[in-house]
Structures are given as C-alpha cells and as structure tokens.
Amino acid sequence: MDRTEPSADGGARRGLAHWRGSRLTLAPAFVWWAVFLVTPIVLILVSSFFRRGPFGGVVYELTLANFVRAFDPLYLGVLWYSVQIAFITTVICFLIGFPAAYFIATRPNPRVRAALLVLVVLPFLTNFLIRTYAWIVLLNREGVVNQSLRGMGLIDAPLSLLYNDFAVVMGLVYGYLPLMILPLYAALERLHPEIREAALDLGARPLRILRTVTLPLVLPGIVAGCVFVFVPSLGNFPVPQLLGGGRRIMVGNLINQQFLEGRDWPFGSALALMLMSVLMILLVVQSRVLRHSREIQLDA
Amino acid sequence: MRRVSMVRSLAVISTVALVVAACGGGSGAAAQETGPVTLQVMNFANYMPDDIAERFKAATGHTIELTLTSSNEDAIAKLDGSPAGTYDIAFITNPFAEGLNKAGKLEALDHAKIPNLSNLYPEATQIATDPGNKFSVPYSWGTTGICYRSDLVKETEIDSWKDLLEPSAELSGKITMMDEARWLMIPALKVLGYSANSTDAAQLEEAAGLLIKAKKTLLGYDAETFYTKLDSGEAVAVHGWDGWCNYATDPNVKWALPSEGSDLFVDAMVIPKGSPRLDAAHAFINFILQPENGQWVAENILYKVPNKAAMDALDPALLVKYPNMAISPADLLKQESLRDLGEGQTRFTDAATKVKAAP
Amino acid sequence: MRESRAGTARWLRIHMTLLYAFLYLPLVVLVVLSFNDAQRAVVSWRGFTTRWYGAVFENPELLGALGTTMVIAAMATTISVALGTLLALGLERHTRSSVLDSAVYFPLLVPDIVLGIALLSFYSLIRLPLGAGSIVLAHSVWGIAFAAAIVRTRLRGFDRSIEEASLDLGVREVPTFFRITLPVILPGIVSAALVVFTLSVDEFVIAYFTAGRTVTFPIQVYSMIRFGVTPEINAVATLLLGFSMVLIVVALLVNRGRTTSDPRPPEGATG
Numbered sequence: 016m017d018r019t020e021p022s023a024d025g026g027a028r029r030g031l032a033h034w035r036g037s038r039l040t041l042a043p044a045f046v047w048w049a050v051f052l053v054t055p056i057v058l059i060l061v062s063s064f065f066r067r068g069p070f071g072g073v074v075y076e077l078t079l080a081n082f083v084r085a086f087d088p089l090y091l092g093v094l095w096y097s098v099q100i101a102f103i104t105t106v107i108c109f110l111i112g113f114p115a116a117y118f119i120a121t122r123p124n125p126r127v128r129a130a131l132l133v134l135v136v137l138p139f140l141t142n143f144l145i146r147t148y149a150w151i152v153l154l155n156r157e158g159v160v161n162q163s164l165r166g167m168g169l170i171d172a173p174l175s176l177l178y179n180d181f182a183v184v185m186g187l188v189y190g191y192l193p194l195m196i197l198p199l200y201a202a203l204e205r206l207h208p209e210i211r212e213a214a215l216d217l218g219a220r221p222l223r224i225l226r227t228v229t230l231p232l233v234l235p236g237i238v239a240g241c242v243f244v245f246v247p248s249l250g251n252f253p254v255p256q257l258l259g260g261g262r263r264i265m266v267g268n269l270i271n272q273q274f275l276e277g278r279d280w281p282f283g284s285a286l287a288l289m290l291m292s293v294l295m296i297l298l299v300v301q302s303r304v305l306r307h308s309r310e311i312q313l314d315a
Numbered sequence: 316m317r318r319v320s321m322v323r324s325l326a327v328i329s330t331v332a333l334v335v336a337a338c339g340g341g342s343g344a345a346a347q348e349t350g351p352v353t354l355q356v357m358n359f360a361n362y363m364p365d366d367i368a369e370r371f372k373a374a375t376g377h378t379i380e381l382t383l384t385s386s387n388e389d390a391i392a393k394l395d396g397s398p399a400g401t402y403d404i405a406f407i408t409n410p411f412a413e414g415l416n417k418a419g420k421l422e423a424l425d426h427a428k429i430p431n432l433s434n435l436y437p438e439a440t441q442i443a444t445d446p447g448n449k450f451s452v453p454y455s456w457g458t459t460g461i462c463y464r465s466d467l468v469k470e471t472e473i474d475s476w477k478d479l480l481e482p483s484a485e486l487s488g489k490i491t492m493m494d495e496a497r498w499l500m501i502p503a504l505k506v507l508g509y510s511a512n513s514t515d516a517a518q519l520e521e522a523a524g525l526l527i528k529a530k531k532t533l534l535g536y537d538a539e540t541f542y543t544k545l546d547s548g549e550a551v552a553v554h555g556w557d558g559w560c561n562y563a564t565d566p567n568v569k570w571a572l573p574s575e576g577s578d579l580f581v582d583a584m585v586i587p588k589g590s591p592r593l594d595a596a597h598a599f600i601n602f603i604l605q606p607e608n609g610q611w612v613a614e615n616i617l618y619k620v621p622n623k624a625a626m627d628a629l630d631p632a633l634l635v636k637y638p639n640m641a642i643s644p645a646d647l648l649k650q651e652s653l654r655d656l657g658e659g660q661t662r663f664t665d666a667a668t669k670v671k672a673a674p
Numbered sequence: 675m676r677e678s679r680a681g682t683a684r685w686l687r688i689h690m691t692l693l694y695a696f697l698y699l700p701l702v703v704l705v706v707l708s709f710n711d712a713q714r715a716v717v718s719w720r721g722f723t724t725r726w727y728g729a730v731f732e733n734p735e736l737l738g739a740l741g742t743t744m745v746i747a748a749m750a751t752t753i754s755v756a757l758g759t760l761l762a763l764g765l766e767r768h769t770r771s772s773v774l775d776s777a778v779y780f781p782l783l784v785p786d787i788v789l790g791i792a793l794l795s796f797y798s799l800i801r802l803p804l805g806a807g808s809i810v811l812a813h814s815v816w817g818i819a820f821a822a823a824i825v826r827t828r829l830r831g832f833d834r835s836i837e838e839a840s841l842d843l844g845v846r847e848v849p850t851f852f853r854i855t856l857p858v859i860l861p862g863i864v865s866a867a868l869v870v871f872t873l874s875v876d877e878f879v880i881a882y883f884t885a886g887r888t889v890t891f892p893i894q895v896y897s898m899i900r901f902g903v904t905p906e907i908n909a910v911a912t913l914l915l916g917f918s919m920v921l922i923v924v925a926l927l928v929n930r931g932r933t934t935s936d937p938r939p940p941e942g943a944t945g
Contacts, residue, residue, distance in 0.1 A: 058799075060788070118689070142911060149707070152707070189697075197824065198865060239826075246779070250786065298779050298783075
C-alpha cells in the first residue's frame with residue numbers, strides 16, 4: 016500500500032540493503048501457521064457453510080442459515096455482555112499492570128528485575144482449577160475474606176463476592192494480569208531514567224514527558240498487553256462458570272457449547288468465524304491508527 | 316510485488332499441506348490383531364480400580380492404555396476427530412452412546428463373548444436407549460434429584476422440583492442447579508409434565524421461561540462441586556447427581572427424589588466402530604462385569620451399579636449410610652431415560668442457551 | 675520535585691505489595707488445603723494431614739504428568755520464541771502493511787475449542803502420531819504470536835544505525851545479530867518466554883484434543899473433576915511452588931555481589 020519510506024528512516028534503508036536475506040525471517044512462522052493453523056481451521060470452518068447432520072456431523076448442503084442464525088438477539092446479547100466484561104477486565108488489568116511493569120522495569124539490578132517478573136507468573140504454574148477453588152474458599156459467604164472483614168468489624172452482613180459479575184471480572188483480572196505486565200515490562204524496560212531526567216532538567220512538564228517521550232515508546236507494549244487480555248477474556252468460559260456461578264455466559268462458552276453439547280460444528284464454526292472476523296477488523300484498524308501516529312512522530 | 320509473491324508462496328504451501336493431508340487420509344480397514352494386544356480405553360480419571368490393568372493382564376494377557384477424558388461431550392468430540400480404530404473401549408453416558416450408535420459409530424456387541432452379562436440385573440437390559448444391550452453395557456447408573464441440608468431447611472418439605480423453581484423464603488438465594496444442558500432443563504420440563512427429552516418448541520420455550528424466572532432465586536449453576544456448597548452452607552438445596560450427593564461430608568445432607576419424576580442415566584461401555592481389537596475389547600467388558608469391579612465402583616464412587624452380583628456383595632451399612640444407594644433397579648427404571656435428541660438437539664441447545672444467557 | 679518523586683516511589687511500593695498479595699492470596703489457601711484431611715471436599719477444612727504428600731510420591735503418574743507438562747512447555751517456548759523473534763524482526767523491517775501487522779495476533783483470535791478440534795482432525799488426516807510432540811506443535815501456534823508481539827515492542831524506535839555500522843565494518847549478519855540486536859531485544863525475549871511457558875503449562879482444551887494418550891497435568895486434573903479432585907493435586911502444586919521459590923532465591927543469592935550494576939543496552943558488543 017504505502018511503500019514510501021519516511022524521510023527520517025532514510026539512514027536505515029542503507030542498513031536494510033545488507034539484510035537482503037532477512038526477509039526470510041518471516042518464513043518459518045508463516046509456514047508454521049500455514050500448516051498448523053490455517054489449514055486445520057479452514058478444514059473445520061468451511062463447515063459453517065453447511066448443515067448439522069441429525070446426529071451431529073456435517074451434511075454437505077450449502078447454506079447461509081448458520082450466519083443468519085448467529086444474528087439472533089440471543090447471541091448478540093451474549094456478545095455484548097462479553098465485550099463489556101472483557102473491556103472492564105482490560106482496563107483494570109492496565110491500571111494495575113502499568114505501574115507494576117514500570118516499577119519492575121526501573122529496578123537497577125537485573126537479577127531483581129528477573130525475580131520480580133518470575134514472581135508475577137509463578138502462581139500460574141499451579142493448576143487453574145485449584146487456584147479457582149482457592150478463590151472460592153476465600154470469597155464465599157462464609158469464606159476467609161468475609162470472616163476477616165466481619166472479625167475486624169468492617170461489615171455486619173457477609174458480602175456477596177461470588178457468583179456475580181464482580182467475581183467474573185476479578186477472576187479474569189487475576190488470570191490475565193501477567194499478560195498485561197510482561198509486554199508492558201518489555202516496552203518499559205528500555206525507557207532510560209536518564210531520558211526522562213534530561214527532559215525534566217530541560218524544563219519539560221511531567222505530563223508532556225509522558226506524552227512525548229514515554230507514551231510513544233511504550234505504546235506497542237500497551238497495545239500488545241490490551242490485546243493479550245481482551246481477546247482471551249472474551250473467549251474465557253471456566254471463570255464465568257466457576258466464579259460467576261454460570262449465571263451468565265460469554266462468547267467462549269457459546270462456541271464451546273455448540274461444538275460440544277450441541278454437537279453442531281457448522282453453527283459453532285459460524286459463530287467462531289464471525290467473532291474472529293470482527294476482532295481481526297478491529298486489530299487492523301488499530302494497527303492503521305498506530306502506524307499513522309508513528310509516521311507523524313517520525314516526521315516531527 | 317514482493318508481497319504478492321509471498322502471498323503466492325503461502326498459498327502454494329497451504330495447498331501442498333492440504334494435498335498431503337488428503338492423501339494421508341485414506342485409511343484401510345485394520346486387520347484384527349491376535350494374541351496379546353494393547354487395548355485403547357477412554358475413561359475418566361479414577362473411575363476404575365487402580366489395579367485394573369494389572370489384573371486384566373494377569374487374566375487375559377492383554378495390556379490396557381488409558382486415555383483420560385473430562386466429559387461426555389469432550390469424549391465424543393475426541394472420538395469424532397480421531398481415525399476409526401484409535402479406541403477400543405469408551406465409557407460414555409447412555410444418551411450420548413445412543414447418538415453415536417445412530418450415527419453408525421459403534422460396533423455391535425457379541426454377547427457370546429460377554430458371559431458375565433448374566434451378572435447384571437434384568438432391568439439393565441431394558442434401558443430405553445439400548446434394549447437388549449446391543450451396543451452398550453451398563454457400568455453404573457443413577458438419577459438426579461434434590462440434595463439438601465436438613466438442618467438448614469426446616470419449614471419446607473423437599474419433595475418437588477418446585478422447591479427449586481419457586482423456592483420458599485428459607486431456600487431462596489441458596490439453590491444451585493445443574494448447568495449441563497440436558498440436566499439444566501429437567502426440573503422445568505418435569506414440573507410442566509413434559510418429557511425430559513422434549514424437542515417441542517413451545518414446551519421448551521415454556522420450560523426456559525420457568526428456568527429464567529427461577530434464576531433470580533438461584534445462587535448459581537454447578538454440576539461439579541455442589542456438594543461442597545452444601546457443606547459450607549452457601550447452598551441449602553441443589554439439583555445434583557445422586558452419587559455426588561453422597562460426597563458431602565456434613566451428616567445433615569439428605570437426598571430427595573422429586574415427585575414429578577426425574578431422569579435415569581447410565582454410564583456404559585461401548586466399542587467405537589473400527590476397533591481392530593474386537594476380541595480383547597469384548598474380553599475387557601466381560602472382565603469389568605466381574606462383581607469385584609462393580610463393588611469397587613459402589614464403594615469408592617458411591618454410585619449404584621447395575622451389576623446384581625456386585626450390589627449383593629456390598630456391606631448393607633453402606634446402603635443405610637447413603638440411602639440413595641438403595642434405590643432399587645425397578646424404581647430407577649421408572650425414571651425417564653435421557654435419549655439422543657437427533658434433529659431436535661438444536662432447539663434444545665437454543666432453549667438452554669436462552670436460560671444461561673438471560674440476565 | 676525530588677519530594678514528589680519519593681512520593682511516587684512509596685506509592686509504587688505499596689502498589690507492588692498489594693499486587694503480590696493479590697497474586698499469592700489464593701496460593702496460601704492452596705498450600706493450606708494440601709494438608710486437608712478430606713477425600714474430595716477441596717474447599718472445606720477437615721483436619722490436618724500430610725498423607726497427600728505421601729500419596730504424591732506413591733503416584734508416579736501425577737508426577738509424570740507434571741514432568742510431561744514442563745517438558746512440553748519448555749519445547750513450545752523454545753520454538754515459539756525462536757520463530758516469534760525472527761518474525762518480529764522481519765515484520766519490523768520489511769512490512770508496511772497493517773494487515774500483516776495484525777496477522778501476528780490472528781492465532782490468538784481462534785477459539786481454543788476450534789483450534790483443538792481442528793488440529794485433532796488435521797493430525798488424523800496426515801497421520802501424525804499424537805502425543806507430547808503434537809501438543810508442542812499446537813501450543814507453538816499461539817506461542818509464536820505472543821512472542822512476536824512482545825519482541826516487537828522492543829524494536830519500535832530501535833536505532834538501526836548501530837547494526838548498520840557493524841555491518842559496514844564488515845561484521846557478518848549473524849554475529850551482528852548476536853552482538854547488537856539480541857541484547858536490545860533480550861528483555862522482550864525473556865518476557866515472551868515467561869508468557870508462553872506459563873500459558874502452556876496451564877493450557878487444557880487444545881492439549882486435551884491433541885494429546886492422544888499423553889497425560890498433562892491439566893488433563894489429569896480436569897479428568898478428576900467428575901469424581902472429586904483430591905488434595906493430592908494441591909500437594910503437587912505446593913511442591914512445585916516450593917521448588918520454584920527455592921530456585922528464585924538461589925538465583926538471587928548466587929553471585930549476588932557480581933551483578934549489581936545495570937548492563938542495559940545499548941552498550942552493544944558484550945555478546
């Protein structure tokens with residue numbers, strides 16, 4: 016599309032000439048994906064254009080009925096609810112994750128940085144189900160948290176901390192926090208304190224530094240973190256089921272249900288295909304905006 | 316231009332992959348193996364005695380390799396996605412077995428090779444999904460009902476699904492129901508006097524309406540750990556499997572079979588189509604039907620088994636301690652067996668989704 | 675100015691304390707429950723016992739499943755980070771397309787159940803034997819995506835003139851990569867490895883469908899739900915946590931005096 020190199024990048028173009036062979040670096044991943052991702056899912060997702068057989072399976076009669084059915088308000092409602100939950104989860108993860116990543120990235124000792132990072136992911140080496148049961152022990156009406164709060168005299172009646180949207184969001188935030196912190200850390204780690212201090216010494220206001228120095232550098236990290244949290248939150252189903260008490264379902268559950276309980280691979284595929292398309296469009300738009308903003312910076 | 320060439324090479328690669336896949340796919344009918352073989356068994360973890368492989372090997376010379384599964388639905392998806400002949404035995408609940416059979420995915424059983432079928436109750440051959448055990452042999456069976464805390468439910472007599480759907484004040488907000496679609500719909504369908512296997516749109520709509528209304532007085536849906544919620548007192552009455560009701564440790568947890576009737580479920584052994592080790596598979600089923608294996612299930616899983624010889628060998632104290640273990644085969648058969656829903660499954664899934672998605 | 679900075683630092687420390695408390699709170703419960711004398715009730719206390727630890731060591735299958743899971747995760751991480759890094763480098767240098775940019779995230783958009791069933795069918799078609807290897811192939815599909823996206827965050831604004839200078843001085847591409855580029859992207863690689871490893875260890879759906887008879891730790895646990903997950907699982911998890919904690923402390927203590935400075939890039943040629 017736009018193959019014009021921005022002028023500020025002119026120096027790098029000479030460097031690129033040396034890296035003639037390096038276009039090949041794209042190949043291994045794309046070949047991997049062509050074989051182990053695109054081919055298999057195409058084999059399944061084409062079934063969305065066919066009909067479910069009487070006992071599951073696929074009847075090869077072309078139809079668009081699955082896509083029409085997906086626009087039922089029932090499914091759109093589930094999608095809207097999922098988007099809300101995933102959005103709130105992403106925002107909270109960012110608010111908690113950004114300061115944490117910043118703190119870890121600014122530790123002077125690399126060993127301490129590594130240890131703090133490992134400590135962030137360590138809880139997740141245990142099993143999801145067991146961690147979730149532990150949350151239930153903590154949060155139920157007679158649970159540790161309620162009893163402690165009552166013991167301290169902070170509350171009279173037990174709080175409803177489980178089997179509601181609060182519990183779902185908390186469970187998702189807990190599970191996906193590392194996916195926010197790690198990319199943010201990767202982006203923030205190279206932010207030398209000296210740059211910030213130099214800018215401060217030159218009289219720049221902290222907010223301006225954030226906007227002109229910090230933010231552009233860490234923006235890719237923020238985008239990666241938000242995508243890492245938002246997308247799997249949307250598709251998560253064990254958390255709404257166990258911590259949310261299954262009171263509401265999310266898109267992930269819906270798709271799962273069609274593939275498993277309903278044995279309806281065609282409709283499940285149609286739902287998956289539509290979800291993937293919407294997310295892909297959002298990502299491309301996001302990437303456009305990001306590239307645009309970067310080119311403006313480079314020109315400045 | 317370069318991008319075009321890359322796209323083209325990607326297209327070539329994926330085409331090649333597809334062709335390779337298609338060529339590799341032609342599977343010849345596997346020849347039956349003779350002599351000691353390795354049997355591929357699909358089952359849940361901890362659902363058979365630990366030493367089953369050793370004893371089976373000692374008795375028949377065959378080895379067992381176990382593939383773990385986590386639900387009926389997962390098991391079926393796994394069977395559907397695997398080439399024929401991958402599995403020799405699968406443990407699966409009866410309506411799912413019926414569906415597999417209708418789809419032509421199970422082997423017919425040769426009763427001559429399963430003499431231990433005589434250990435079963437006569438009722439075990441009359442299950443609606445497979446009368447005469449043509450393709451499935453029952454391993455355990457039971458029903459679902461209401462499990463409740465008798466010390467916390469004082470004023471209400473628990474005897475109807477209505478106790479869950481339109482709960483009294485002392486139950487309200489302290490109820491869980493099962494979230495697996497087939498079981499989710501049972502209380503409402505039964506209260507309305509419909510079949511648990513209904514695929515009638517109007518009936519399902521009515522049942523879904525009842526369940527959505529009941530959602531307001533529900534603590535949550537839970538088909539897996541409801542007994543711990545009874546223990547902690549978070550829930551005081553739940554819809555659950557009879558055997559699991561026995562997992563609650565609180566002595567005040569009691570069991571009730573609703574007056575409107577309930578379901579009959581049978582966990583059965585089947586031989587997936589194309590098993591290359593049919594003789595050994597039959598030998599396995601026959602071996603499992605020995606009373607000591609059924610007895611182990613009853614004593615450790617706290618499920619009833621359709622194996623008369625095994626039930627007769629049980630310590631009577633167990634049946635006193637867990638009254639739902641004493642439900643007779645005749646009474647079990649009075650409950651409605653869940654069936655494969657065929658084309659109606661779509662309407663059923665939709666009704667269940669409507670309930671689960673409702674705010 | 676200094677005062678406000680000190681204030682920020684204090685605020686950050688409080689934030690970190692709360693964060694780690696949040697992350698480790700359920701783990702305290704998990705450890706306590708590993709001493710719970712209950713057959714099934716995973717969530718209510720029935721008295722103290724150490725029998726679950728005994729059970730763990732008598733149950734080679736459970737430890738075996740844990741070992742398998744770790745090996746799978748290590749292999750998936752290696753492949754993902756290697757291919758993801760190459761992809762990130764290639765994308766940053768050779769693409770100006772937002773579609774290709776976004777394609778990196780595509781594997782994350784595919785619902786687990788779709789990828790799991792699709793891969794099972796595909797492996798059956800190409801007659802690929804199922805096992806640890808087929809899980810590694812599957813986990814790498816999204817692992818590469820995570821790795822590429824994270825490593826890319828390091829490349830934004832990377833001053834390529836250093837690479838260029840190195841190349842101009844006649845250093846070949848590969849040594850240039852290891853001496854100049856790698857140190858710059860290393861923190862990205864570390865983050866990516868942690869993400870992929872952690873997700874792989876805990877992944878159930880895709881592993882379930884692509885495992886064949888291989889039992890990973892999550893498959894074992896989910897398969898136990900039906901008849902009650904025993905505190906044995908908690909004991910295994912506790913042992914794993916304890917082991918990891920010891921490793922971290924040892925890593926922090928060993929040669930503590932040696933690396934207190936900050937050798938951050940771009941110092942470049944420290945190879």
